[in-house]
Amino acid sequence: MHWLERWLLPSKCVLTGEGSGLLDISEYLVDTWSKPEEVCPQCCEPSPSSQVCGACLTQTPSFDRTQVGFYFEEELAGLVHGLKYQNRLAYSRILAELLVKSVDAEAVDAVVAVPLHLNRRRSRGYNQAELIAQEMARILQIPLIRDGIERVVDTPSQTHLDADERRRNLKGAFKVVPEAFSAVNRIALVDDVITTGATMQQLASEIKSRTDIEWIEAWAVAKTK
Numbered sequence: 541m542h543w544l545e546r547w548l549l550p551s552k553c554v555l556t557g558e559g560s561g562l563l564d565i566s567e568y569l570v571d572t573w574s575k576p577e578e579v580c581p582q583c584c585e586p587s588p589s590s591q592v593c594g595a596c597l598t599q600t601p602s603f604d605r606t607q608v609g610f611y612f613e614e615e616l617a618g619l620v621h622g623l624k625y626q627n628r629l630a631y632s633r634i635l636a637e638l639l640v641k642s643v644d645a646e647a648v649d650a651v652v653a654v655p656l657h658l659n660r661r662r663s664r665g666y667n668q669a670e671l672i673a674q675e676m677a678r679i680l681q682i683p684l685i686r687d688g689i690e691r692v693v694d695t696p697s698q699t700h701l702d703a704d705e706r707r708r709n710l711k712g713a714f715k716v717v718p719e720a721f722s723a724v725n726r727i728a729l730v731d732d733v734i735t736t737g738a739t740m741q742q743l744a745s746e747i748k749s750r751t752d753i754e755w756i757e758a759w760a761v762a763k764t765k
């Protein structure tokens with residue numbers, strides 16, 4: 541939506557056009573989206589009674605907690621695609637508002653966006669995860685750490701890879717700048733969508749091995765089922 545339209549027609553759902561209170565999207569619509577429930581608190585995979593799952597007990601991930609707004613489906617997928625591929629930058633605020641409403645941010649001192657490689661950032665013109673993280677930092681009134689991690693390998697698209705292939709694909713993909721993290725202990729890594737968690741794992745492992753960060757959460761607006 542153009543900023544002028546938003547000014548003239550405040551608080552209407554960008555998808556249904558209904559009045560929507562404080563959010564820019566109909567709360568009625570959002571209520572119909574499916575959310576992860578009964579999931580492992582650490583990795584967000586289904587787990588009875590929301591206990592830490594067997595996979596996390598066997599091989600503990602480097603991130604300590606995962607918080608996800610919704611499953612990646614319905615209209616939400618359209619919003620994410622709009623932001624990522626159609627230059628709908630205003631959607632970053634909506635996605636950030638939705639994620640802020642879904643997470644418990646109590647344990648986190650700062651947010652960090654999952655980085656894009658410079659080549660991809662240049663061709664897209666922006667990093668959608670950073671736009672979301674920036675809005676979240678503003679709403680939560682906590683710092684956004686920029687330039688703390690660089691994506692040094694332009695990894696090929698991960699879309700058709702399974703979890704093991706993704707892990708291999710990401711080896712050495714990130715470079716951490718330890719000084720950027722010197723003032724914080726507990727951070728959340730922010731992305732638009734979590735698929736297998738391989739990116740979050742690689743990032744968290746790299747950050748923990750290079751800094752004094754003690755607690756890392758993985759936050760995403762959506763997770764694939």
Ligand SMILES: [Zn+2]
Pocket residue numbers: 580581582583584585592593594595596597
């Ligand atoms: Zn788990």
